[in-house]
Amino acid sequence: MASIAVRNLLYDKVRLTVTLTGIIFAVVLVAVQTGLFLGFTTTTNVIDNSRADFWVTSRNVDYIEAGVPFPEKELYHALPVPGVAEAQKYIVRFGILKKPDGANANCEIVGFDPERPFGGPWNVVEGDVRSLTLPDTVMIDRFYMKKLGVTHLGQTVEIRNIRARVVGFTEGIRTFTTSPLIFTSYKNAQNYSALDSNRTMYLLVKAAPGVDLVRLRASLQAAMDNVDVLPTGEFSRRTNFYWMFGTGAGLAVIVAAMLGLIVGIVVVAQTIYAATVDHIREFGTLKAMGATNGYIYRIILNQAVVSAIAGYAVAIVIASALEYSSRGGGANIVLPASVRVALFGLTLFMCVSAAMVSINKVTKIDPALVFKG
Numbered sequence: 001m002a003s004i005a006v007r008n009l010l011y012d013k014v015r016l017t018v019t020l021t022g023i024i025f026a027v028v029l030v031a032v033q034t035g036l037f038l039g040f041t042t043t044t045n046v047i048d049n050s051r052a053d054f055w056v057t058s059r060n061v062d063y064i065e066a067g068v069p070f071p072e073k074e075l076y077h078a079l080p081v082p083g084v085a086e087a088q089k090y091i092v093r094f095g096i097l098k099k100p101d102g103a104n105a106n107c108e109i110v111g112f113d114p115e116r117p118f119g120g121p122w123n124v125v126e127g128d129v130r131s132l133t134l135p136d137t138v139m140i141d142r143f144y145m146k147k148l149g150v151t152h153l154g155q156t157v158e159i160r161n162i163r164a165r166v167v168g169f170t171e172g173i174r175t176f177t178t179s180p181l182i183f184t185s186y187k188n189a190q191n192y193s194a195l196d197s198n199r200t201m202y203l204l205v206k207a208a209p210g211v212d213l214v215r216l217r218a219s220l221q222a223a224m225d226n227v228d229v230l231p232t233g234e235f236s237r238r239t240n241f242y243w244m245f246g247t248g249a250g251l252a253v254i255v256a257a258m259l260g261l262i263v264g265i266v267v268v269a270q271t272i273y274a275a276t277v278d279h280i281r282e283f284g285t286l287k288a289m290g291a292t293n294g295y296i297y298r299i300i301l302n303q304a305v306v307s308a309i310a311g312y313a314v315a316i317v318i319a320s321a322l323e324y325s326s327r328g329g330g331a332n333i334v335l336p337a338s339v340r341v342a343l344f345g346l347t348l349f350m351c352v353s354a355a356m357v358s359i360n361k362v363t364k365i366d367p368a369l370v371f372k373g
Contacts, residue, residue: 015274016307022267023311024318027347029260031319034343035326035333037253043176043243044236046092046110051118053213054220055235056203057228063242064092064235065108069199074224078203081219083211088113089186090202093193094179098158099149106179107148109159111189112204119204121183126153127168132185139168144180159192174332176243205229261350268307269354304355305348312347316340 047055047064056078058068078087091111096104112119114132121129121139131137138159140148148157156165159182173181182192190197207216213231220229230238244250319335326333 027315033257038334052204054205063239067201083216085208086206089200091189111186131167139183141173304351308351
């Protein structure tokens with residue numbers, strides 16, 4: 001049965017090429033759009049890697065870049081709350097960096113306490129986070145070195161006309177806004193972002209081991225005025241939701257993926273249907289010889305499965321190459337193993353669904369067709 005299906009596919013190599021092209025196009029498009037969708041996780045990198053239990057924000061902050069300064073005295077309201085192990089002031093704010101050649105580049109300044117174990121950079125590959133306790137020192141990601149005009153450790157740039165010496169590099173910290181993250185001490189960040197000394201953008205709170213986080217959140221909220229106390233996961237989801245759906249970017253990615261799937265189903269259905277019609281007499285012969293409809297259905301479905309496997313194999317290689325190349329580009333494509341498995345299932349679904357269109361035609365075959373001229 002499988003050999004019949006393969007021979008049917010190989011009988012017309014042009015049609016087979018069209019079928020595989022349709023599958024490959026659809027799978028690559030869906031893979032890339034799905035990868036871009038998952039790449040939106042870069043919007044919450046700072047939140048997810050903060051190692052804090054709660055983020056204290058001004059009221060109704062939809063995403064991390066939209067923070068509004070509030071009085072830093074709220075820190076001293078949070079620290080005495082039973083169950084709070086640590087709390088620190090935190091800054092995330094856009095700034096302008098002046099490169100050595102005099103050109104400007106947008107950046108995102110992240111200010112934290114380098115002597116605390118949370119809120120700072122991760123994946124540090126060169127330098128020491130504790131070096132950020134020194135005045136006018138910063139840490140950036142290697143990915144953005146060229147964009148920021150940085151060529152080596154110890155190089156000096158300017159942020160708001162204040163010297164910023166690069167004392168360390170991270171690896172793989174990307175941002176959805178394309179504005180590189182500049183990690184520095186809280187004091188340096190205040191200077192770089194022109195934030196008033198008596199105000200802060202956020203508070204990061206770490207709970208003591210074994211504390212009921214729901215109760216602690218309620219206690220923190222009661223102890224402070226005009227702020228929101230958000231669990232890290234909730235603030236992450238809120239930020240992700242804003243960038244995915246509040247801006248329309250995520251919806252565009254989903255629509256493009258659905259269009260790719262629809263195009264693939266249409267192309268594959270058309271070619272498999274045409275192949276079925278071309279072999280209608282052969283199917284009639286099989287029925288005249290006693291083959292059941294179920295046997296013929298299985299041949300058609302086998303054609304679809306073989307096409308799916310061949311098309312997927314080529315498509316996933318192309319998608320993997322695009323994922324790899326995205327590491328050096330602006331867009332971030334993420335294709336974990338679970339997505340690859342799901343894409344294979346989706347490819348099978350697409351091809352089998354397309355084959356179902358042809359099955360209706362075979363159902364109506366008259367075995368006497370083989371004896372007609």
